[in-house]
Amino acid sequence: MGKYPAEFLKIKMPLIELIDISKSYDGETVLDEFNLKIKENEFITLLGPSGCGKTTTLRILGGFVTPDTGKVIYQGKDITNLAPNKRPLNTVFQKYALFPNMNIAENIAFGLKISGKSKEYIDDKIKYALKLVNLNGYEKRSVDSLSGGQQQRIAIARAIVNEPKVLLLDEPLGALDLKLRQEMQYELIRLKKELGITFLYVTHDQEEALTMSDKVVVMNQGYIQQMGTPEQIYNEPENAFVADFIGDSNIIDGVMMEDRVVKICNHIFPCIDEGFGRNKPVDVVIRPEDIIIGKPGEGTIDGVVTSNVFIGVHYEMCIQAGGFEWLAQNTTSYPVGTHVSMRVVPDNIQIMNKPQSEDEEAMALDE
């Protein structure tokens, strides 16, 4: 220990650690032995369907919910039972929660006044924060007179002026329309870079999670399903839930014949996965954009196009082949009824163990 400089140890130590957190409401388990490490300056996203326990996780971090078991560690200190107002983190709430009886400047100044900052400091900070969120000159406006997107940005400004070590954001863009949401995504990434603080972001929108985060934590029913970079989550989903939740994908029953050979719909596909054993039933994930469409007989499996929709950059087609409806995307359109062939580059075939039961699925992932 002694021979490492203090700086080095600080970097190694996670900023926040959730250890074995469990929480249930009325006998219903919301979080089950939840473990998470958050490093300093990381943009980490909790991603999962509605009701999977994301908000509960944030509320435990914020101090609004006490976990049944487990610990919250902040910079090595146990803060599990610390009051919310004593915690060095700020939250941007799902519903903004601006103070309607105060104007915008008073809203932003709220935390600064409590920490006893001087008037000049507070005024400076308000100006700075409003500029940061592109709402210059909004000091005297009332909360009601702002649109949803503007209120959202004020909520962010109100949180960041306190210079928290960690900013918790609970679906902050959930109520905004698509265009504004995309704008705000860039805005948030820019803010994060400018401020250099740790972001813990919560969303049920997989696209949002993948574009913004350094690290994505996919959750379902209180369990972590997979943790990794957006690329890892997208390209190498560890189970059917993740594969299904992240983007469109074909999840097909397959049999691992031997290393690097998988049988799907009675056709042999070369792949790159090893160590599953012989004749082992597996789940196979193939992304629609990875399916290469050709003339009949040219690929691994032949089929017929059963539907074709233009969805922007490319066409999304369903192809009936080998008793399975394959979802494929291509910039070339193949009209309904066309006979085609499909093949997939071995790299793009993702093999996953079949879960025996839900519990087992969750257990296997927890390790």
Add this chain to the structure above:
Amino acid sequence: MKKTFKGLYLALIVFFLYLPIFTLMVLSFNEGKTMNAWVGFSLKWYEEMFNNRQIMEALGNTFTIAFWSATIATIVGTIACIGINAMGEKKKSIIMGLNNIPLLNADIVIGISLMLTFLMFGISLNYGTVLFSHITFCLPYVILSVMPKFKQLQNLTYEAALDLGATPVYAFFKVVLPDIMPGIISGFLLAFTMSVDDFVITHFTRGAGINTISTLIYSQVKVGIRPTLYALSTVIFVIVLVVLIAINIMSNKKKEKNI
């Protein structure tokens, strides 16, 4: 045609609503003592009213009891709402159910049971017992008008304040209280009017010595009403009217300011 009918209908309703009060006001300026003949204009009943110690005392009692019972009920009720709000859904609905029963209960039942309770504990009936009774029956009204504000609040702003470093007490006064203020004010006004209005409960819980306006009028009905009481009723009606108009103007101004 439709329009004139509408206007006529409205005029008729207003006429029947205000005719009795108007009659009373006119009679209060009547020189004579009878109810059915106009003798001449006079302010003598007003003079008599202001010189009548009994009436002045009753007037004082009515408004001090209303003010203090409404104030105390509002404070106690608001604090109760904080507690109820923190309960689980099930407990909350039970408590709110218990709160609603006295609202539906007949005044006479409340009055008699309060009187019996005071007597059982050997408390002699006086100003204090009336005040206490009024606090008791005003409390549910306060809770009923403050509680919905807490529901609207959903603790969102309170938690946001804590998150920004506020202590629970600071957060309550800075964030929660301003938000629930409309509920508190309407609760206070409701309690105040219920208290001024009350006759039955006061009747059973007042001692021999003290009177409010309603009990005074009731006791005088038995010996024959003097037009002094018309004057008194007129004064009260005008005061209430002025207060209502003032409140309306104030709340309108506030709304404009918010826009």
